[in-house]
Amino acid sequence: MMDFVQTTFASFISLIPVTLAQSLILSFVVLGIMIPFRMLSFPDLTSEGAFPLGGCVCGVLLAGGASPVTAISCALLAGFVAGCCTAFIHLRFRIHTLLAGILMMTMLYSINLRIMGKSNLSVFGSPTVFDWVPFAQPGFPVSKIVAAGLLALVVFIVLNLFFKTEQGTAVRAVGANPDMAEAQGINVWAATIGGVGLAGAFSALSGAVMVQSQGFADVNMGLGILINGLAALMIGEAIVGKQTVWRQLTAPFVGAVVYYQLVSLCLAAGMPPPDLKLATGLFVLAMLALPSLRRSRGAGAPARETFRE
């Protein structure tokens, strides 16, 4: 028994830096899930397609000799367009947000295949953004942690400032009460399309940086990213809360870091990787079901959240 704990612990510790690097890169998907879900009341599945989209665009451009920054910028743009499309489908045709997201991610699978021309593409040896981190050997977790961490910090600060501006407050109002927002002169279409587009851009950014980190792009790299992201978001919100803009924006980053360490711990303890999705799904279910369980016990839980249909 002691032996088992020791080996588990040892392998978990040795994996911490790698997992931290990975989780910082994936924290942008969690952000891309949180923004529509919490800020716009627009539960969205686009990220499952936008993440590999960013990866494929980045992969093809890197293989074609483009600079890492160009590749990431193009991925951002592609993700933004994908997000905009989902929001437009919902607004124009009054299709449920989730269905609009499913349509988009299904179509994106074919588009991703078209972009790459094959199901996976190695970009090993191409220059990456991690090469520019000083005093760290490229390819090692430290450079990835520094690069992804810096990027996360910048995005966090910019978003935090944005949501406190006049425009940012208006975007949040669209999520809180679209009818009221419209009556206050806010263009609900523009705010929704822009917001979901931004979220798609973050998901694609994550995919692009991931490709540079792992050295290959794969059309299936988005499989299950959504449920992982949701689980991370739930953990983050459980830890830091979501009552203020600052807390709500911190949750994806804290959640991503904690969640992937937990996954790493489970794997180190000998959990078979195929069971991971079941475990994650059950965890998300439990987190989502908690408020309704609490309410049925009669505690003064807040009213169920409302989402756009």
Place this chain on the structure above:
Amino acid sequence: MLEIRSARKTFYRGQADEKIALDGLNLKLATGEFGVVIGSNGAGKSSMLNAISGSLGLDSGQILVNGSDVSNMPVHKRAVRLARVFQDPMKGTAASMTVAENMLLADLRSTRRTLRRGLTAARLATYRERLSILGLGLENRMDTRVELLSGGQRQSLSLIMAVGGSPDLLLLDEHTAALDPRTADIVMDATVRAVDALKLTTLMVTHNMQHAVDFGHRVIMLDAGRVRLEIAGEEKAKVTVPDLIGHFSVKTDRMLLAS
């Protein structure tokens, strides 16, 4: 000022349950005038307000605010000139946002939203002052999320938000109907004070005949999508609740005879 020219709107056109909501409705409201709209359920009161605010598109007819045709403008563009208080206190405010943030949203209704900081100290001071008029202590709860306020407090907040920027036109959609009598009086009192002080052009829909008698310059009675009766000036000053209810019954008799 507000002018509605022969507004027509039919729901479910060509179907068995076809319903004429607005049947060539004409209405003029002079600048600074306070009109009170009454009428039975289904008379077209809500359709008229929705048509003015833009959430209901007309089949034909025009709506003019301050002389310019707004008939084809979307809701958010019309909101630059007109403010609205809904019947449902939940509808007029953003529940998950704070009192101060709600005030900010209303404050920005008629201006272009920029990338500058929203809640500045100067703005917060202004909002506190505006809220203190209500005497509900909302000025000390600027950081409270609106969902934690009572219905009456929310409706009072909606009212202050609506009259804040001195809109060209104020629409009140049975805004005291969902409140208890005492709170309704507080909100109504605040409404009249604001409308008088700012000389707002106002259109108020109500089912409360006493309010129709006590407030406003003109009573407008709608029936079957058109204006049935207007009482203004001397006559308005002398009108009583039984008079108004009498007009309702005349209408009902006529409906009985017609059928």
